[in-house]
Amino acid sequence: MAEITTLREAIAGLVRDGDVVAMEGFTHLIPFAAGHEVLRQQRRNLTLVRMTPDVIYDQLIGAGCAKKLIFSWGGNPGVGSLHRLRDAVEHDWPAPLEIQEHGHGDLANAYVAGASNLPFAVLRAYAGSDLPKHNDKIKFIQCPFTGESLAAVPSIRPDVTVIHAQKSDRKGNILLWGILGVQKEAVLAAKRAIVTVEEIVDELNAWPNACILPHWTISAVCRVPGGGFPSYAHGYYERDNRFYQAWDAVARDRDTFQKWIKAHILDTDNFEEFRQVLAESVSQET
Amino acid sequence: MAEITTLREAIAGLVRDGDVVAMEGFTHLIPFAAGHEVLRQQRRNLTLVRMTPDVIYDQLIGAGCAKKLIFSWGGNPGVGSLHRLRDAVEHDWPAPLEIQEHGHGDLANAYVAGASNLPFAVLRAYAGSDLPKHNDKIKFIQCPFTGESLAAVPSIRPDVTVIHAQKSDRKGNILLWGILGVQKEAVLAAKRAIVTVEEIVDELNAWPNACILPHWTISAVCRVPGGGFPSYAHGYYERDNRFYQAWDAVARDRDTFQKWIKAHILDTDNFEEFRQVLAESVSQET
Amino acid sequence: MTPSAYTTNEIMTIAAARLLKNGAVCFVGIGLPSTAANLARLTHAPDIVLIYESGPIGAKPSILPLSIGDGNLAETADTVVSTPEIFRYWLQGGRVDVGFLSAAQIDRFANINTTVIGDYKKPGTRLPGAGGAPEIASCAGQVVLVLKQSARGFVKKLDFVTSVGHLDGGDARRRLNLPGKGPVAVVTDLCLMEPDPATKELTVTQLHPGISAEQIRKATEWEIRFAPELKETLLPTKTELEILRDLERRTRLAHGNLTAA
Amino acid sequence: MTPSAYTTNEIMTIAAARLLKNGAVCFVGIGLPSTAANLARLTHAPDIVLIYESGPIGAKPSILPLSIGDGNLAETADTVVSTPEIFRYWLQGGRVDVGFLSAAQIDRFANINTTVIGDYKKPGTRLPGAGGAPEIASCAGQVVLVLKQSARGFVKKLDFVTSVGHLDGGDARRRLNLPGKGPVAVVTDLCLMEPDPATKELTVTQLHPGISAEQIRKATEWEIRFAPELKETLLPTKTELEILRDLERRTRLAHGNLTAA
DSSP: EEEEOOHHHHHHHHHHHOOOEEEEOBBBBHHHHHHHHHHHHHSSSSEESSSOHHHHHHHHHTTTTTEEEEESSSSEEEEOHHHHHHHHHOOSSSSSSSEEEHHHHHHHHHHHHHHHHHEEEEEOOTTTSSHHHHTTTTTTEETTTTEEEEEEEEEOSSEEEEEEEEEEEOOOEEEOOOSTTOOOHHHHHHSSSEEEEEEEEEEEEOOTOOEEEEEOOSSSEOOTTTTTTTTTBBBTOOOOOOHHHHHHHHHHHHHHHHHHHIIIIIIISSSSHHHHHHHHHHHHHH | EEEOOOOHHHHHHHHOOTEEEEEEOOOSSHHHHHHHHHHHTOOSSEEESSOOHHHHHHHHHHTOOOOOOEEEEOETTTTEEEEHHHHHHHOOOSSOOOEEEEOHHHHHHHHHHHHOSOOOEEEOOOTOOHHHHHTTTTTTEEEEOOEEEEEEEEEOOOOOEEEEEEETTTTEEEEOOOSOHHHHHHHHHEEEEEEEEEEEOOOOOTTOOOOOEEEGOOOOOOOTTTTTTTTTBBBBBBOOOOHHHHHHHHHSHHHHHHHHIIIIIISSSHHHHHHHHHHHHHHHHH | GGGGGHHHHHHHHHHHHTTTTTOOOOETTTTTTHHHHHHHHHHHOOOOOOETTTTTESOOSSOOSSSSOOHHHHHHHEEEOHHIIIIIIIIIITTTSSEEEOSEETTTTOEEEOOOOOSSSSEEEOOOTTTHHHHHHHHEEEEEEEHHHHOOBBBBOOOOOOOOSSTTSHHHHTTTTTOOOOEEEEESSEEEEEETTTOEEEEEEEEOOOOOHHHHHHHOOOOOOOOEEEEEOOOOOHHHHHHHHHHHHHHHTTTTTTTOO | OOOSSSHHHHHHHHHEEEEEETOOOEEEOOOOOHHHHHHHHHTTOOOOEEOOOTSEOOOOOSOOOOSTTOOHHHHHEEOOOOOIIIIIIIIIITOOOOEEESEEEOOOTEEEEEEEEEEEESSSEEOOOTHHHHHHHSSSSSSEEEEOOOOTBSSSSSSOBBBOTTTSSTTHHHTTTOOOOOEEEEEEEEEEEEOOOOTEEEEEEOOTOOHHHHHHHHTOOSSSSEEEEEEEOOOOHHHHHEEEEEEEOHHHHHHSSOOOO
């Protein structure tokens, strides 16, 4: 049953050291505010799951929150590398990062299997690929009817899934639209779920067959306008491509990164204050 | 690529004797007009697939179109038995009917597997049930990661799927809403697909994430207003519960049934004429 | 209120409705279960969440659906998803607290038959079949069954096990690794039965007012067990009866005097 | 138009775009493939169907997406489905005619590496990883690759096979029961290569204007084969160049001078 609460309380109560945490959002609706709060509260030893780690996981990995990453594409979309992810994988900085690597179709299927309470998913992939050689979570099974060989991967069942959505009503029913990604599956696969939303309204006024997560599938709902920044929220604001590009220079250097994290996240109280500090530092640069 | 054509031509060209045919629609949007046209054109030796055979398959079975039925619940919803289905199973009339019987979750998963081009689906079901004893298409497999036993069923890949939907645009893109059933999966699992629609419009004006079947997944689109009668089309007309109740008496007796089929379907030219003849026979009764 | 002031159908429906807790997520079969679940929603359990296998989640029908996919279910639901999703993410996914079912035949371990009376290959009476029941019986957190009691329905041995209750009793469900707890109650027009905590054999724990143990014995093919201390079902309240009758009246009007089977 | 009147990037994009037939259903990777696919849509293939792995089906973006899930893709699409559905029903389901990909490294059989340069455990350069490429490479009806040619990218042996082309050649794909035909063309800034019908080894079949065989040999680590009769890529037409430049101009304006990587 969804509790409508502050983001600080939600993260404090529901994200624990050592948890398997999935923050999802496929370019759209990436839960940056929630990710920052996890970083601000300095969670440790997390196993982070995400199809596209993006800048949000670059920040968490660089800040030393993660011991393991389960992913399928780790880049800064439209810009280049995630330097903190690379530094962790290539040079164990700030700590060794175990990686478990899949393809998108595989991880998407693994979330579906998790949401479906199945222990594994079956898909056509990986014949001839080197990925199974480096990931013992990819196996091959035979169809009991045709004998065909198919890939099998274990389902993903996060301890907690965190997503950002457009709207909630006052009961905590969640409505999202546009690029849906794997958010619904990630929530339904998880033991606990936190959703930040752009706004909380009296009535969702949803259209037929809208993508809705009922309040009883959600642990906590937090109103955080702009909580998807610098990604975007369809119908609310666009992606801040400049932030993504600027991140490249911030993340490239360990020292620059650490100062940025301290000033923008550790030394701020919440996402609103982060936005203010960021606005100040951007205006100083230009 | 969708051809916009008449129902008669679509059935003539796309449904062949001996085909595996799925006509889907879960109470809602049952493709009665298309089913009648298959009956009118006297297709034979069909393997009929449908989660809920309903009155539409009672008619086809009683008229001798089917050699096999793959299904999961064969009743007249809210009324009782499907007498023609029962007569075929219990007394081989008008011909023996092979049945392959599943549960709803199983068949729904089997369509999903078909749409996903997988040879089989995995689900949690049937442990302890007698169904696998009488259906060799239900097997059990072990999870390669946990060792758990799970049910496996072959995917459904119809030669042709037939559905009814609310709208098409002039290219043949299909929009449906309300109770969606397994129609999308049934179409995507099939080699060919026929869709009858309430209306063909210039613009679908679909809402975000609407259930749309693009024209390039459809073989033929036919405008048949009321083509879901006596089931319903959300936003167009309601279910004709009286027809469903009246069907019980028609189907109970072989002779009555055969006369009804001759007068209402075989001797009519199309669905519009069927509706006229039906209206006349109903008004005579009351 | 006296026993003669309500029908046996009514007390069955009301007793079943009372078992549903407010806020519970219920996967509802058509007919008696749907009537009882909606009665619960309109009385003590306004926040109950009704899921129908056709796709509606959080349906709040103003009239009783005649079929499992009536338009009124879609119109009043929080959302409507595809049938595969209902079975995959919601039922098998473990999101359903209570599966609410009926049956043609039931045995002492609450296994149910909705497939065939007689031999499968040479059926005496062919019944509609499984529907969603095998998956509900496997995966719902718990199952409540509601059906009229008769010696033809409450049988020593099922002709066909369509959907599992407690199999041959004891910890059989756990041994088969079934996700849900299985049947926790069977409500009939005569009484309420619950599985024995150890053997899982159905045991009458509560009689409807005016019903004798003898009536129940006659309406059960196997030698039915009774709890040492039998409770009596509370009489239907005026509110319960009014709301139930009003619901059925609205339904009859809307469906043209048809009633849900 | 002379070779100096367009850039090598432009002719690569234009040559790739020309390979896409009108009406084809294309599963489009971000960057070069997306640019080429949209150029095709805006020139000779107005009815091409663009699917992006984030969920849009039939996207008709007015500017080039910077990321795989830009809002403009959703706004202009015929519909947007979930990412699992894209991979399950549409790509794996066999509904995609052409998978349009780029790569960091490629070998003579058009196998591709987007994972790592150097050892997997001790990477020299860690690349972004697989994304949707393994599934596209397996399941799309055919695959077209577009990437700049260099000896570092066109290597004798891949450090890591992320997504399969023709494996070790011949009928290897068929032996592994891969649903799609695999790569049918590789378009670079220098030339067009196609797999030999029998061996499946990439063979240069077409040179871009002004490009010599020697330039291609230098930009290929393995001993690259040439078809006996080499064609020359038709010069970009004025319309092609205008539309491509206009698209990139609109994109730069909208994205604040950023360009898709």
